[in-house]
Amino acid sequence: MSRFCLKESFVTSETDYYRRRDFMRLGAVNALALGAASAGMLGLSSSVTASPASPDFIRKAKAAKKTIVADDKLNDFDDITQYNNFYELGTSKTDPYKNASALITDPWSVSVEGLCAKPGKLTLEDLLKPHDFEERIYRLRCVEAWSMVIPWMGFPLADLLKRFEPSTDAKYVAFETLYDKGRPLPGQRGRSIRWPYREGLRMDEAMNPLTFMAVGLYGKVLPNQNGAPLRLVVPWKYGFKSIKSIVKIKFVSEQPETSWNQLQSREYGFYSNVNPAVNHPRWSQARERRIGELRKRRTLMFNGYEKEVAGLYKGMDLQRYF
Amino acid sequence: MKNVKLIGHALGLLPLLYMLFLGVTGLGANPIERLTHETGQWGLILLLASLAITPLVKLPTSVNFKPIKQLKLKKVMLWRKYFGLYAFCYIVMHFLIYLTLDLSLDFEFLIDDIKDRPYITVGFLALLLLVPLAVTSAQTLRRKMGRHWIRLHKLVYFINALALLHFFWLIRADYSEFWWYLIAFSLFMLFRFVEKARRLVRV
Numbered sequence: 001m002s003r004f005c006l007k008e009s010f011v012t013s014e015t016d017y018y019r020r021r022d023f024m025r026l027g028a029v030n031a032l033a034l035g036a037a038s039a040g041m042l043g044l045s046s047s048v049t050a051s052p053a054s055p056d057f058i059r060k061a062k063a064a065k066k067t068i069v070a071d072d073k074l075n076d077f078d079d080i081t082q083y084n085n086f087y088e089l090g091t092s093k094t095d096p097y098k099n100a101s102a103l104i105t106d107p108w109s110v111s112v113e114g115l116c117a118k119p120g121k122l123t124l125e126d127l128l129k130p131h132d133f134e135e136r137i138y139r140l141r142c143v144e145a146w147s148m149v150i151p152w153m154g155f156p157l158a159d160l161l162k163r164f165e166p167s168t169d170a171k172y173v174a175f176e177t178l179y180d181k182g183r184p185l186p187g188q189r190g191r192s193i194r195w196p197y198r199e200g201l202r203m204d205e206a207m208n209p210l211t212f213m214a215v216g217l218y219g220k221v222l223p224n225q226n227g228a229p230l231r232l233v234v235p236w237k238y239g240f241k242s243i244k245s246i247v248k249i250k251f252v253s254e255q256p257e258t259s260w261n262q263l264q265s266r267e268y269g270f271y272s273n274v275n276p277a278v279n280h281p282r283w284s285q286a287r288e289r290r291i292g293e294l295r296k297r298r299t300l301m302f303n304g305y306e307k308e309v310a311g312l313y314k315g316m317d318l319q320r321y322f
Numbered sequence: 323m324k325n326v327k328l329i330g331h332a333l334g335l336l337p338l339l340y341m342l343f344l345g346v347t348g349l350g351a352n353p354i355e356r357l358t359h360e361t362g363q364w365g366l367i368l369l370l371a372s373l374a375i376t377p378l379v380k381l382p383t384s385v386n387f388k389p390i391k392q393l394k395l396k397k398v399m400l401w402r403k404y405f406g407l408y409a410f411c412y413i414v415m416h417f418l419i420y421l422t423l424d425l426s427l428d429f430e431f432l433i434d435d436i437k438d439r440p441y442i443t444v445g446f447l448a449l450l451l452l453v454p455l456a457v458t459s460a461q462t463l464r465r466k467m468g469r470h471w472i473r474l475h476k477l478v479y480f481i482n483a484l485a486l487l488h489f490f491w492l493i494r495a496d497y498s499e500f501w502w503y504l505i506a507f508s509l510f511m512l513f514r515f516v517e518k519a520r521r522l523v524r525v
């Protein structure tokens with residue numbers, strides 16, 4: 001029931017939201033940011049840092065159809081935007097929310113490279129233009145054994161990739177997150193990870209209908225701390241595979257280097273499919289804490305998307321290719 | 323004397339107040355994780371603080387400077403016990419949160435975790451070793467046990483090392499905090515080695 005009510009509240013909060021963005025553009029940025037920061041410290045505010053929505057975005061967001069739903073109860077907007085792993089903005093869960101304004105998403109461009117017929121550098125606007133938006137409710141399972149249920153807005157990754165006409169030699173797609181050496185983000189000054197953050201998928205994984213490119217959340221522009229302006233969502237894999245704030249897409253023939261795998265290959269595999277039977281060497285993956293729930297619940301194979309994706313791994317030893 | 327005691331208790335209770343404050347103002351999206359981290363962190367800090375007392379008292383008093391001598395810093399030595407006991411309390415909370423909310427009181431899970439997860443193994447060992455120290459912390463027992471008491475309580479060094487190892491093994495990428503704890507521990511231990519070496523030379 002509550003799910004149906006939500007749709008209504010989207011619309012109102014959405015308009016509120018755009019109004020607030022306009023207000024900010026009127027030059028009240030500093031006052032508002034200060035107010036938001038102090039209110040944020042008191043835990044009172046649900047304000048977020050995101051770019052203003054373009055008219056094109058607003059039109060598509062209003063037309064977005066719910067294509068995939070889940071029986072799970074949605075996590076609320078505050079939890080989704082104030083509890084994040086986004087090391088570029090700091091290693092603690094609350095850092096990305098606090099440091100969100102350090103990420104500049106306008107202007108933004110994405111460089112498409114490698115084994116394809118139509119490589120090039122696209123502005124965000126050009127990249128988004130041909131794609132209608134849809135809303136999908138996905139479970140997100142973090143490798144740290146917590147999970148959320150999130151209403152993303154965006155389009156299938158396959159639709160985007162096909163535009164560049166990948167060649168038959170392209171067996172994998174590699175992605176990179178923003179990294180400007182001259183102007184690193186707050187978390188990129190430390191060397192917890194070798195920047196830029198890198199991720200990758202096998203071509204058939206990337207083309208799977210579930211694999212999603214998200215540009216919004218709860219019907220709104222994706223907040224910076226959630227990986228604005230565009231991020232991957234691969235719901236049957238641990239969250240770190242869903243790379244945020246993408247600036248580069250490259251078609252390659254060999255399995256690409258991925259950040260967590262580079263850091264600790266024994267602990268984080270290239271595939272990193274959610275699998276309750278394969279524990280992280282240091283903790284169990286059999287159960288997870290759904291944010292908002294007290295007790296842990298059992299983790300599902302492929303995060304509950306077994307029907308859709310098990311075929312991708314037929315014949316593979318998932319203990320070995322974890 | 324009274325003031326020294328009072329301040330010691332106040333310091334030991336500060337983390338509890340802080341956690342209560344967090345409880346009122348909001349523990350964030352994952353309150354259980356937050357509480358596990360706060361209790362673990364304050365437990366570790368107090369364990370280290372307990373090791374800090376001896377050098378902090380002995381170094382200034384070894385300087386021949388009257389105003390410092392008059393401070394009667396020796397009484398602060400009492401804080402070793404206070405901090406140790408408060409650390410024990412926070413670590414018991416830490417363990418109970420894990421046992422009830424992470425494991426839902428399933429003792430089979432507990433055995434599995436102790437067997438399979440090195441960071442739990444050493445954390446659990448540290449907790450177990452803290453029990454006899456807490457139990458024998460009373461002054462009367464200390465007198466009764468004499469040299470045995472001292473030998474038993476040398477375990478704190480080992481327990482501190484285990485606690486650091488526990489922390490080290492659960493970090494995923496960001497070791498920056500850990501290095502500070504390790505430096506503190508190393509300095510406190512260095513002081514003890516130097517003292518011991520000096521005593522040996524003098525004999």
Ligand code: HEM
Pocket residue numbers: 355358359360361362363364365366369413416417420442445446447448449481485488489492
């Ligand atoms: C001397 C005893 C112990 C000390 C000083 C200690 C300290 C810590 C510290 C500092 C943390 C990390 C907090 C942070 O990330 O900010 C931690 C986390 C944790 N500890 Fe302990 N601990 C002790 C014993 C135990 C025991 C006995 C258990 C369970 C059997 C346990 C289970 C955990 C768990 C589950 C975590 C969270 C791990 C994670 O978030 O990945 N600890 N502890």
